[in-house]
Amino acid sequence: MTKTVEERLFRPPYLQPQSGSDRPLTVLCSLLSRADNTPLAERRRADGHVLDHAGNVIADPATDASVNAFEGNPNLNFEHWGEYWRKVHGVRFLHAEEADDRSLERLLRYDQLHRFAPGPTHTDAPPYRAPADARGELWPTVIGHIEAYRRPRWDGIAYLNFADPEDIAVVLANARVREKILPEDQAIFRDIAPVLSRQFIIVPSATGNEAVTLVKLHGRVESVSREAFQHWWLHEHAPLAAAKIGAWVKRYVQLHNIGPTDPGQPFYHPQARNIDGVTLMNFASVNDLEDFLRSAEYKLIAEDEARMGNVAASEWWTAIGMVLVNRITPERTTEVGA
DSSP states (O other): OOOOOOOOOBSTTSSOOBOOOSSOEEEEEEEEEEOOOOOTTTSOOOTTOSBOTTSOBOSOTTTOGGGOSSOSOTTTHHHHHHHHIIIIIHHHHTOOOSTTOOGGGGOOEEEEEEEOTTSOBTTBOSSOOOOBOTTSOBOSOOTTOOOOOOOOSOSEEEEEEESSTHHHHHHHSSHHIIIIIHHHHHHHEEEEEEEEEEEEEEEOOSSSOOSEEEEEEEOBOTTSOHHHHHHHIIIIIHHHHHHHOTTTOSEEEEEEEOSOOSTTSTTOOTTGGGOOEEEEEEESOHHHHHHHHHSHHHHHHHHHHHHHBOGGGOEEEEEEEEEEEEOBOSOOOOOOOO
């Protein structure tokens, strides 16, 4: 007989938060793709992921979508995945089965950032345009004038905040996570790319609960080291960006990749190793984000990013944020230092 467990709430007003610190937190920013039937040539699949109904790895997910244990109807996969990740996986991940299990107390914040397909992306940004004929008039039919959809590499981010790197093992090496959550990950996620990061809060959030996030994945130009790029990004670019974001941006965070670049090390991923940093900018609405991207101020920010950033190796997209854990309110600006 199947029973259910009810979600516990680890955010205000259901718990008493603590004031934030001015020291950088450690963040595990895990880029996620859903377990779908995309051909292997188009999207990477992590070892042991995308399972059939017997729990075996599907050799080629594109061969027969119906054997996918998570969702066999490809027309429903994206919707079902988003719903399941928030409403079921989120509950399972935060369900401590033992009364003396205090491991989740080390998790200071956990957001799910679900990629929002109608929102702006680096391949389709405001101002949006509709196809028209040579006279500027609308075509009588859209058939033959529909551009191919250019999907970003990732479907979302699991954003986990910790006071210290040691706390990650306390939370993720827990027996419950190893035995019940990691096997679930293999069924619902096609790939997981962890970006182990040091977090710098440039503009702290007043509420900790903004709805919309602009996610930017940065790669550096080949002529500079990661350390040089991150120093420039924090000490030169961040002040410029903070001066230009105006009232649009409610929170601005830089995540500096401190993860491994060589195979065999914990948290190594062949795509995450090429990401030097992640920008998170939060907005009250998608309209505010669109207006920001159309502004002269954003143009200056993007031009400055291009000085040290490899535009071809970078990407950005819109996410809807859902806060499952937040023990820190209010946030404080991170002390940058020299």
